[in-house]
Amino acid sequence: MAGIKLVLAIVQAKDAGRVIDALTEDGLNATILASTGGFLREGNSTILMGIEDTQVDGVLRTIQRSCHRREQFVSPMPPAVEPVDSYVTYPVKVEVGGAIVFVMNVDRMERF
Numbered sequence: 665m666a667g668i669k670l671v672l673a674i675v676q677a678k679d680a681g682r683v684i685d686a687l688t689e690d691g692l693n694a695t696i697l698a699s700t701g702g703f704l705r706e707g708n709s710t711i712l713m714g715i716e717d718t719q720v721d722g723v724l725r726t727i728q729r730s731c732h733r734r735e736q737f738v739s740p741m742p743p744a745v746e747p748v749d750s751y752v753t754y755p756v757k758v759e760v761g762g763a764i765v766f767v768m769n770v771d772r773m774e775r776f
Contacts, residue, residue, distance in 0.1 A: 668770040669720055671713040674699065675731050675763045680709035683730040683763075687711075690726055692719070714773045724765060731763040 675683055680696060687694050697710045715723060735757050 667717045668773045669715055669717060670766075670768045670770050671711075671715060671720070671723055672766040672768070673711040673713075673727050673763050674701075674765075675709055675711065675727070676701075677707035677709050679731045679763070680711070683709075683711060683727055686726045686730045687713070687723070690722065692723065692726075714770060720767055724767075727763050727765060733762040 673683070677698075684694060684696060692713065692715065695712045697712070699708045699710045701708050711727075713723065
């Protein structure tokens with residue numbers, strides 16, 4: 665019997681539907697949770713999946729195909745300790761999107 669893995673993928677909310685659709689087309693089940701990124705404080709989705717070892721590479725390819733990196737301009741927030749009137753805000757270009765994926769060993773998984 666193959667080992668079981670927990671795949672935890674954090675994707676931008678804009679990409680989440682595309683990822684779930686692609687995984688479903690591949691015959692895979694996933695749970696999706698709303699989450700928020702720490703840097704930009706924008707919407708993310710955390711996707712959880714319990715899969716067999718042999719499925720890991722295919723799942724990673726599907727996630728990579730479905731998530732796209734892109735550049736976006738954001739206005740940084742002023743530091744809390746400095747006066748706001750001395751802080752000049754200007755948009756900064758940052759790269760967003762893509763996915764962060766963790767693959768972890770699972771001792772046991774049950775489906776009821």
